[in-house]
Amino acid sequence: xxxxxxxxxxxxxxxxxxxxxxxxxxxxxxxxxxxxxxxxxxxxxxxxxxxxxxxxxxxxxxxxxxxxxxxxxxxxxxxxxxxxxxxxxxxxxxxxxxxxxxxxxxxxxxxxxxxxxxxxxxxxxxxxxxxxxxxxxxxxxxxxxxxxxxxxxxxxxxxxxxxxxxxxxxxxxxxxxxxxxxxxxxxxxxxxxxxxxxxxxxxxxxxxxxxxxxxxxxxxxxxxxxxxxxxxxxxxxxxxxxxxxxxxxxxxxxxxxxxxxxxxxxxxxxxxxxxxxxxxxxxxxxxxxxxxxxxxxxxxxxxxxxxxxxxxxxxxxxxxxxxxxxxxxxxxxxxxxxxxxxxxxxxxxxx
Amino acid sequence: xxxxxxxxxxxxxxxxxxxxxxxxxxxxxxxxxxxxxxxxxxxxxxxxxxxxxxxxxxxxxxxxxxxxxxxxxxxxxxxxxxxxxxxxxxxxxxxxxxxxxxxxxxxxxxxxxxxxxxxxxxxxxxxxxxxxxxxxxxxxxxxxxxxxxxxxxxxxxxxxxxxxxxxxxxxxxxxxxxxxxxxxxxxxxxxxxxxxxxxxxxxxxxxxxxxxxxxxxxxxxxxxxxxxxxxxxxxxxxxxxxxxxxxxxxxxxxxxxxxxxxxxxxxxxxxxxxxxxxxxxxxxxxxxxxxxxxxxxxxxxxxxxxxxxxxxxxxxxxxxxxxxxxxxxxxxxxxxxxxxxxxxxxxxxxxxxxxxxxxxxxxxxxxxxxxxxxxxxxxxxxxxxxxxxxxxxxxxxxxxxxxxxxxxxxxxxxxxxxxxxxxxxxxxxxxxxxxxxxxxxxxxxxxxxxxxxxxxxxxxxxxxxxxxxxxxxxxxxxxxxxxxxxxxxxxxxxxxxxxxxxxx
Ligand SMILES: Nc1ncnc2c1ncn2[C@@H]1O[C@H](COP(=O)(O)OP(=O)(O)O)[C@@H](O)[C@H]1O
Ligand SMILES: [Mg+2]
Numbered sequence: 027x028x029x030x031x032x033x034x035x036x037x038x039x040x041x042x043x044x045x046x047x048x049x050x051x052x053x054x055x056x057x058x059x060x061x062x063x064x065x066x067x068x069x070x071x072x073x074x075x076x077x078x079x080x081x082x083x084x085x086x087x088x089x090x091x092x093x094x095x096x097x098x099x100x101x102x103x104x105x106x107x108x109x110x111x112x113x114x115x116x117x118x119x120x121x122x123x124x125x126x127x128x129x130x131x132x133x134x135x136x137x138x139x140x141x142x143x144x145x146x147x148x149x150x151x152x153x154x155x156x157x158x159x160x161x162x163x164x165x166x167x168x169x170x171x172x173x174x175x176x177x178x179x180x181x182x183x184x185x186x187x188x189x190x191x192x193x194x195x196x197x198x199x200x201x202x203x204x205x206x207x208x209x210x211x212x213x214x215x216x217x218x219x220x221x222x223x224x225x226x227x228x229x230x231x232x233x234x235x236x237x238x239x240x241x242x243x244x245x246x247x248x249x250x251x252x253x254x255x256x257x258x259x260x261x262x263x264x265x266x267x268x269x270x271x272x273x274x275x276x277x278x279x280x281x282x283x284x285x286x287x288x289x290x291x292x293x294x295x296x297x298x299x300x301x302x303x304x305x306x307x308x309x310x311x312x313x314x315x316x317x318x319x320x321x322x323x324x325x326x327x328x329x330x331x332x333x334x335x336x337x338x339x340x341x342x343x344x345x346x347x348x349x350x351x352x353x354x355x356x357x358x359x360x361x362x363x364x365x366x367x368x369x370x371x372x373x374x375x376x377x
Numbered sequence: 378x379x380x381x382x383x384x385x386x387x388x389x390x391x392x393x394x395x396x397x398x399x400x401x402x403x404x405x406x407x408x409x410x411x412x413x414x415x416x417x418x419x420x421x422x423x424x425x426x427x428x429x430x431x432x433x434x435x436x437x438x439x440x441x442x443x444x445x446x447x448x449x450x451x452x453x454x455x456x457x458x459x460x461x462x463x464x465x466x467x468x469x470x471x472x473x474x475x476x477x478x479x480x481x482x483x484x485x486x487x488x489x490x491x492x493x494x495x496x497x498x499x500x501x502x503x504x505x506x507x508x509x510x511x512x513x514x515x516x517x518x519x520x521x522x523x524x525x526x527x528x529x530x531x532x533x534x535x536x537x538x539x540x541x542x543x544x545x546x547x548x549x550x551x552x553x554x555x556x557x558x559x560x561x562x563x564x565x566x567x568x569x570x571x572x573x574x575x576x577x578x579x580x581x582x583x584x585x586x587x588x589x590x591x592x593x594x595x596x597x598x599x600x601x602x603x604x605x606x607x608x609x610x611x612x613x614x615x616x617x618x619x620x621x622x623x624x625x626x627x628x629x630x631x632x633x634x635x636x637x638x639x640x641x642x643x644x645x646x647x648x649x650x651x652x653x654x655x656x657x658x659x660x661x662x663x664x665x666x667x668x669x670x671x672x673x674x675x676x677x678x679x680x681x682x683x684x685x686x687x688x689x690x691x692x693x694x695x696x697x698x699x700x701x702x703x704x705x706x707x708x709x710x711x712x713x714x715x716x717x718x719x720x721x722x723x724x725x726x727x728x729x730x731x732x733x734x735x736x737x738x739x740x741x742x743x744x745x746x747x748x749x750x751x752x753x754x755x756x757x758x759x760x761x762x763x764x765x766x767x768x769x770x771x772x773x774x775x776x777x778x779x780x781x782x783x784x785x786x787x788x789x790x791x792x793x794x795x796x797x798x799x800x801x802x803x804x805x806x807x808x809x810x811x812x813x814x815x816x817x818x819x820x821x822x823x824x825x826x827x828x829x830x831x832x833x834x835x836x837x838x839x840x841x842x843x844x845x846x847x848x849x850x851x852x853x854x855x856x857x858x859x860x861x862x863x864x865x866x867x868x869x870x871x872x873x874x875x876x877x878x879x880x881x
Contacts, residue, residue, distance in 0.1 A: 106494050132496035141487035147509040156505070157495055216494075 058120070059084045059214060059246045060105060065114035067100055074100050075270045078114070082263075087240045087247045091257035092267030093293070098250045101267070102216050105248065106135045118214075133161070136207030136215035140222055142199045144191035150176075150202055151187040157210045175205040178242075179235050197228025201235060208239065217249045221256070230369065233259055254294045255368035258282070266290055279360050283340045303332040305347050309356035313366040317346070317357045328355060339363060384555035387863065392544070396563055399540035402533055403526045403567075405597050406462050408590065410469035410526075411519055418477035419503065428478055435471040443468065443529050447536050451654065455663035461533035468529055469522035476518025480511025508583045516579045520572045527568040531560070535650045537616065537658070541567075546619060546648055552778040552800070612642040613833065616649035616664040619777070621859035621866060622715070622797060622852065624648065626668045628870030630823060633839040636880045641833060647866065651751070652677055659826050660703055666836075669824040671695040671710060672817035676757055678702075683757075688714065688818035704827045708837060709844030710820035713797060713852045717758065717816040718808035720794045722784060726807045733810040737768055737791070744770040747780040747789035758793065761815045795819075797849060799857035842879050 060082040067075040074097050082088045090098050103109040104116060107128060116123050123131055144153050152159075154175055155168040163171070173183040179201045191199055200220055207215055217236075221229045237260065240247055251257055257264050258278045265275045266286075274286040285291035305328045308314065325346045326338060338345060344359045385392070414435075421428035441449075443464060450460035484507055492502045508515075534542025541560045548556030578586055615630050617623030624647040631643040646664065649655060656678055658664045674695035675683055679702050683691055696707040721731060729740050737744060752758035753774055763769050770791065775783055780792045781800045794801060794808060801808065823840045830837050855873060858864040874880050 108490065108494060129496045132494060135494070137491060137494035139487055139491055141485070143485070143487040143491040145488060145506045145510075147506055160495070160497065160501060 057083045057085075059086075059118065060248070061117040061120075062101075063115050063117070065101075065104065065111045065116060067097075067104070067109070067112050073270055075111075078270075078272055080265060080272055080275065082246065082248060084246055085244050087236070087249060087260055087262045089249045089251060089257040089261035089264045090267060091251050091254060091261075091264055091293075094252055096267040097270040098252075098267055099218055102218050102248060102250055105214070105216060106132055106137060133157075133210070134213045136210075136212040138200075138203050138207045138215065138217040138220045140219040142191075142196075142203045142220075142223075144199055144202055144206070146191055148191075149187065150189050150191070150194070153191065153202055154205045154209055156206060161210060171209060175209065178239075179205065195228070196224050197232060200224060200228075200232055204232075204235065204239070208243065208245075211243065211245070213245060215245060215247045217247060219250050219252065222251065222253065229256075236260060255364075258294070258364040259368040266293065268293075278364060282336075282360060282364070305330060305335075305358075306349070306355060308362065308366045309347060309358065311366070311369075313362045313369070314347075314356040314358045315344070315362060317354065323357065325354070335363065381555045381558060384553070385559055388544070388556070388559065392559065392563065395539060395541050395543055395560075396567065398538070399527070399530055399533075399542075399564070400567060401597075402458060402461055402465065402538060402540055403523065403530050404593070406465035406526050406530075407469060407519065407523050408593055408597065409462070410466045410522060411473055412590070412594075413466070414470050414473035414518075415477050415515065418474050418481060422478065422481045432471075432475060432478070435474050438467045439471045441467075443532050444535070447532060448653070448657075451536065451657040451663075452661060455661045456536040456538075456649075456654065456658040457663060458533075458538045460536060461530065461538040465526045465529060465533075469526050472521040472525065473515070473518040476514045476521075477511060480514035481507055484510055504583050512583075513579050516575060519578075520575050523571055523575060524568045527564055527571070531564060534648070536654055537646045537649045537664075543648060549776050549778050552782060612644050613666065613829070613836070614644050614646060614664045615666045616646040616655055616658065617667055618650070618652065618655060619648050621799070621856045622795075623668055624866040625855050625859060625870045625873075626821065627666075628867045629843065629874055630666060630668075630840060632871055632874055632880060633842055634833075634836055637839040638833070638835040641835075659705065659824060662826050665826045665829050666823050666840075668821050669707070670715060670819035670821050671707075672716070672757065672819040674699050674707065674824070676755060676817065683817050686814045686817055688820055691818055692820055692822070699824070706825040706830055706837075708823045708825065709841045710822040711843050711847045712845045713847050713849045714818050714820055715795045715797045715852070716811075716819045717752065718794045718796050718811070719762075719791060720784075720801060720806040720808045721791050723805050723807055725790050726809075731809060733812040734762065734766055734815070735812050736809065737770075738766065741768045741770055744791050745789045746770040746772045746791040747775045747783045748772055748793045749777050749780065750774045752793040757815060757817055765813045765815045797852040797856060799853060799860045802853070802857065803861060846877065846879070847873070 058081045060080075062078050062080045065075055065078040066073070078097075078101065090101060092098055100109055104111050105118075105123070107123060110124075118126060118131065118134075145156070148156070151169070151172045154172045155163075158168045158171060172187065176183040176186055181198065181201065186194075186198075191202065194202065203220065204217075207217075221232050224232065233256065236247070236249070249260055251260075258281075261278055263275065263277055264281055266273045266281070266289075268289055274281060274290055276284075281290065281294065285294065305326075321344070323344045323346045324338070324342050325348050326335070328347050328349050330338070330347075339358075339360050344357060346357050347355045349355055417431060418428075421431060438446075446464045446467065447460060450463055454460050454463065488506060488510075489502070492506070497505065530540050531542035531545055533540050534546050541564045544556050544560030544563075548554065548558075548560060578589075581589075613634065615627045617627040627645050627647060631645055634641055634643055649658070649664070649667070652669075652673060655664070655667045655669075659667060669678075671688075671692045672683070672695075675681055675691065675698060679695075679698040681694075681698055684694060685691070692707075692710050699705045699707055719734060719737075725731070729736070729743075731737065731740070746759075748759055753772065754760070759772065773783075773789065775789075775792075780789070781798075781804055783789045784792050784806065785804050792806075794806070796808065800806075825836070851873070855869050858869050859866050
């Protein structure tokens, strides 16, 4: 719920200001957690990353999105040094990661895999408390942590603690995967397509889990996906990759409004009409934002098509929707559209 | 069945000792093999090429016939428990190494990646998930190895390490099925019981298993040290070939030696194995004395042709040849001659009027011969018959004791025999006269390791008391008592010595 309010405040009219603000902060360097500088990588003389430059700020949920084979995983694994760059440097809190003892670096970085990779010989509780245990936390503190975390993702601890990973559904397993990664509250969490093997419903639930966790913990998350709706739904900022190049970096709004090239717009499906687009349904399913009587937003018809809506939202950011009887149905902004679109994309897979 | 129960009753305490010996050798071997194979596999998961080489090597070890491996080990480490354990360890390595290696390398790479990303060290990975996940495979490897060991350990009896194999060998030698069945059954029961027990390890934590293994290791090491300490008092070890006759003889040796010098402690290793084992054991000083035949010394040990078949000359030639070759002492020979003979059933002999070996050429196409492997390959055995008598037969090879059964069943109609074998009487067989003087005279006498006579000066005099004693019939009767009547060899030996006033 928090999140929705947050979206309203951060919608396009405030984006310029915040970007400005961020840019200033960037120059001071204080808020940069990760900084890629001219990073290059080839596998067997085939370039996979070409001069990659990117900084990720503290507290961001940064989504790296791009088609399969574009170099996302390679980029991510260079952060916790599962892969080393050929040239260039990566800085973590201003320090070259090669200079940080490997164990220190990795203990500050959580990792969630697409394959989930829970240890099948350990119970749910043992999996979650693996890192606390390796860091020699007292047992009762470990137990309390496990219970708190399980509760936080809606899994009753007394039911789940003693279960084996094989007794869980895919969605439940990945929840445990996430809990295992955050158990010691690392500064940074890396997630490599964590939900791409899950069914659409679990996917949506888990996206909510990530959003809520990020809200609560204010940690930094680098999230990889090849699913643009997931990127738009989750990301506070998005980086789009293609063939080892970072094509565009920006907030979801920025990318939607000004796709840098045809690849970006095609990839995000911005030029494709949506088959199941229905503004009434969108508001009824509460993808909208709270109606504000005092604000003077433009009013559009509930019959407006997706294609017509995009330029309107690009210009006005927030609009009120009315039915044929001039009755105001609700208020929407770009985020509403994105989240509705994402949910449609998900449910289309199920149909 | 009743016979089985009877045999079981009479041998109960022997069986216990054999089972314990068997289990001890097997468990020690298994423990050593597990420690070696598992650590090797853990170390080599990082080096694929090296692991493959080790896999190849352990497979090659496994293909060496167990008997050959034991034979190869004797010149290196002597006889007894040590070579048995080495051989058993060699056999057990492959299944344990292979299963551990496969178990560790087939772990989902994403688990490895996750663990690396969490900053886990190699040891942490091993303990936390690699070994636990590989455990079912490792345990099944250990179980395969154990069943293999329990089976192969029966061969340990051949080189004097004891165990259930002694029952089986004794059973074969005495043609006593009950003994063979008891030996085999016990070995099967051990394998099944322990296999089930080992399976339970599968669900234990790595730390618990390590603790159990260390405890077992300490236990065995402790036992071995105590053993070594208590056995420090140097004793004389006397061994004998398979069968009742050598066992009776070595019991006489023991009685004679201990009677003359009570400070000497003689240990007997009856049914110790075949000629070559004993000879190697004597040269490597794993044993000190065993009874050997003059003809065998020449034919098999020094491998010189006999100058003639005069028994005194053969003995003298053997004595000086073995002294020159290996510095072994050959004491005075006994009276009886246990020479080779070929035997047929009474009916067969009557039907074809057979009395001497040369008669066989008339019926050579009707002959189905069952010979021991030893007889088949000796210059003074079947090869000599072919050469000197100019006849060949259709021949099958048999374990010594089984050939009597074969001729009784009619599977064969000609066998080789020793002239003192009690079975000749039992199965109503007749021996054919060696009219061309092929078989050398076989006179038995103690063959003694280098330096023993110097170290134990009374031994020579004690053993020479048997010189020119024990006639052919004496020996046949004594063999009959042990083989057929199941009288303990020690009692038979002692009775003979008292009766002939040799212990005064
Ligand atoms: N270990 C490797 N060896 C060789 N090529 C690799 C290796 N890892 C990745 N690649 C190649 O690098 C490119 C980028 O891979 P990756 O970073 O996994 O892309 P993404 O995660 O975006 O799908 C792909 O073409 C892939 O085939
Ligand atoms: Mg990838």
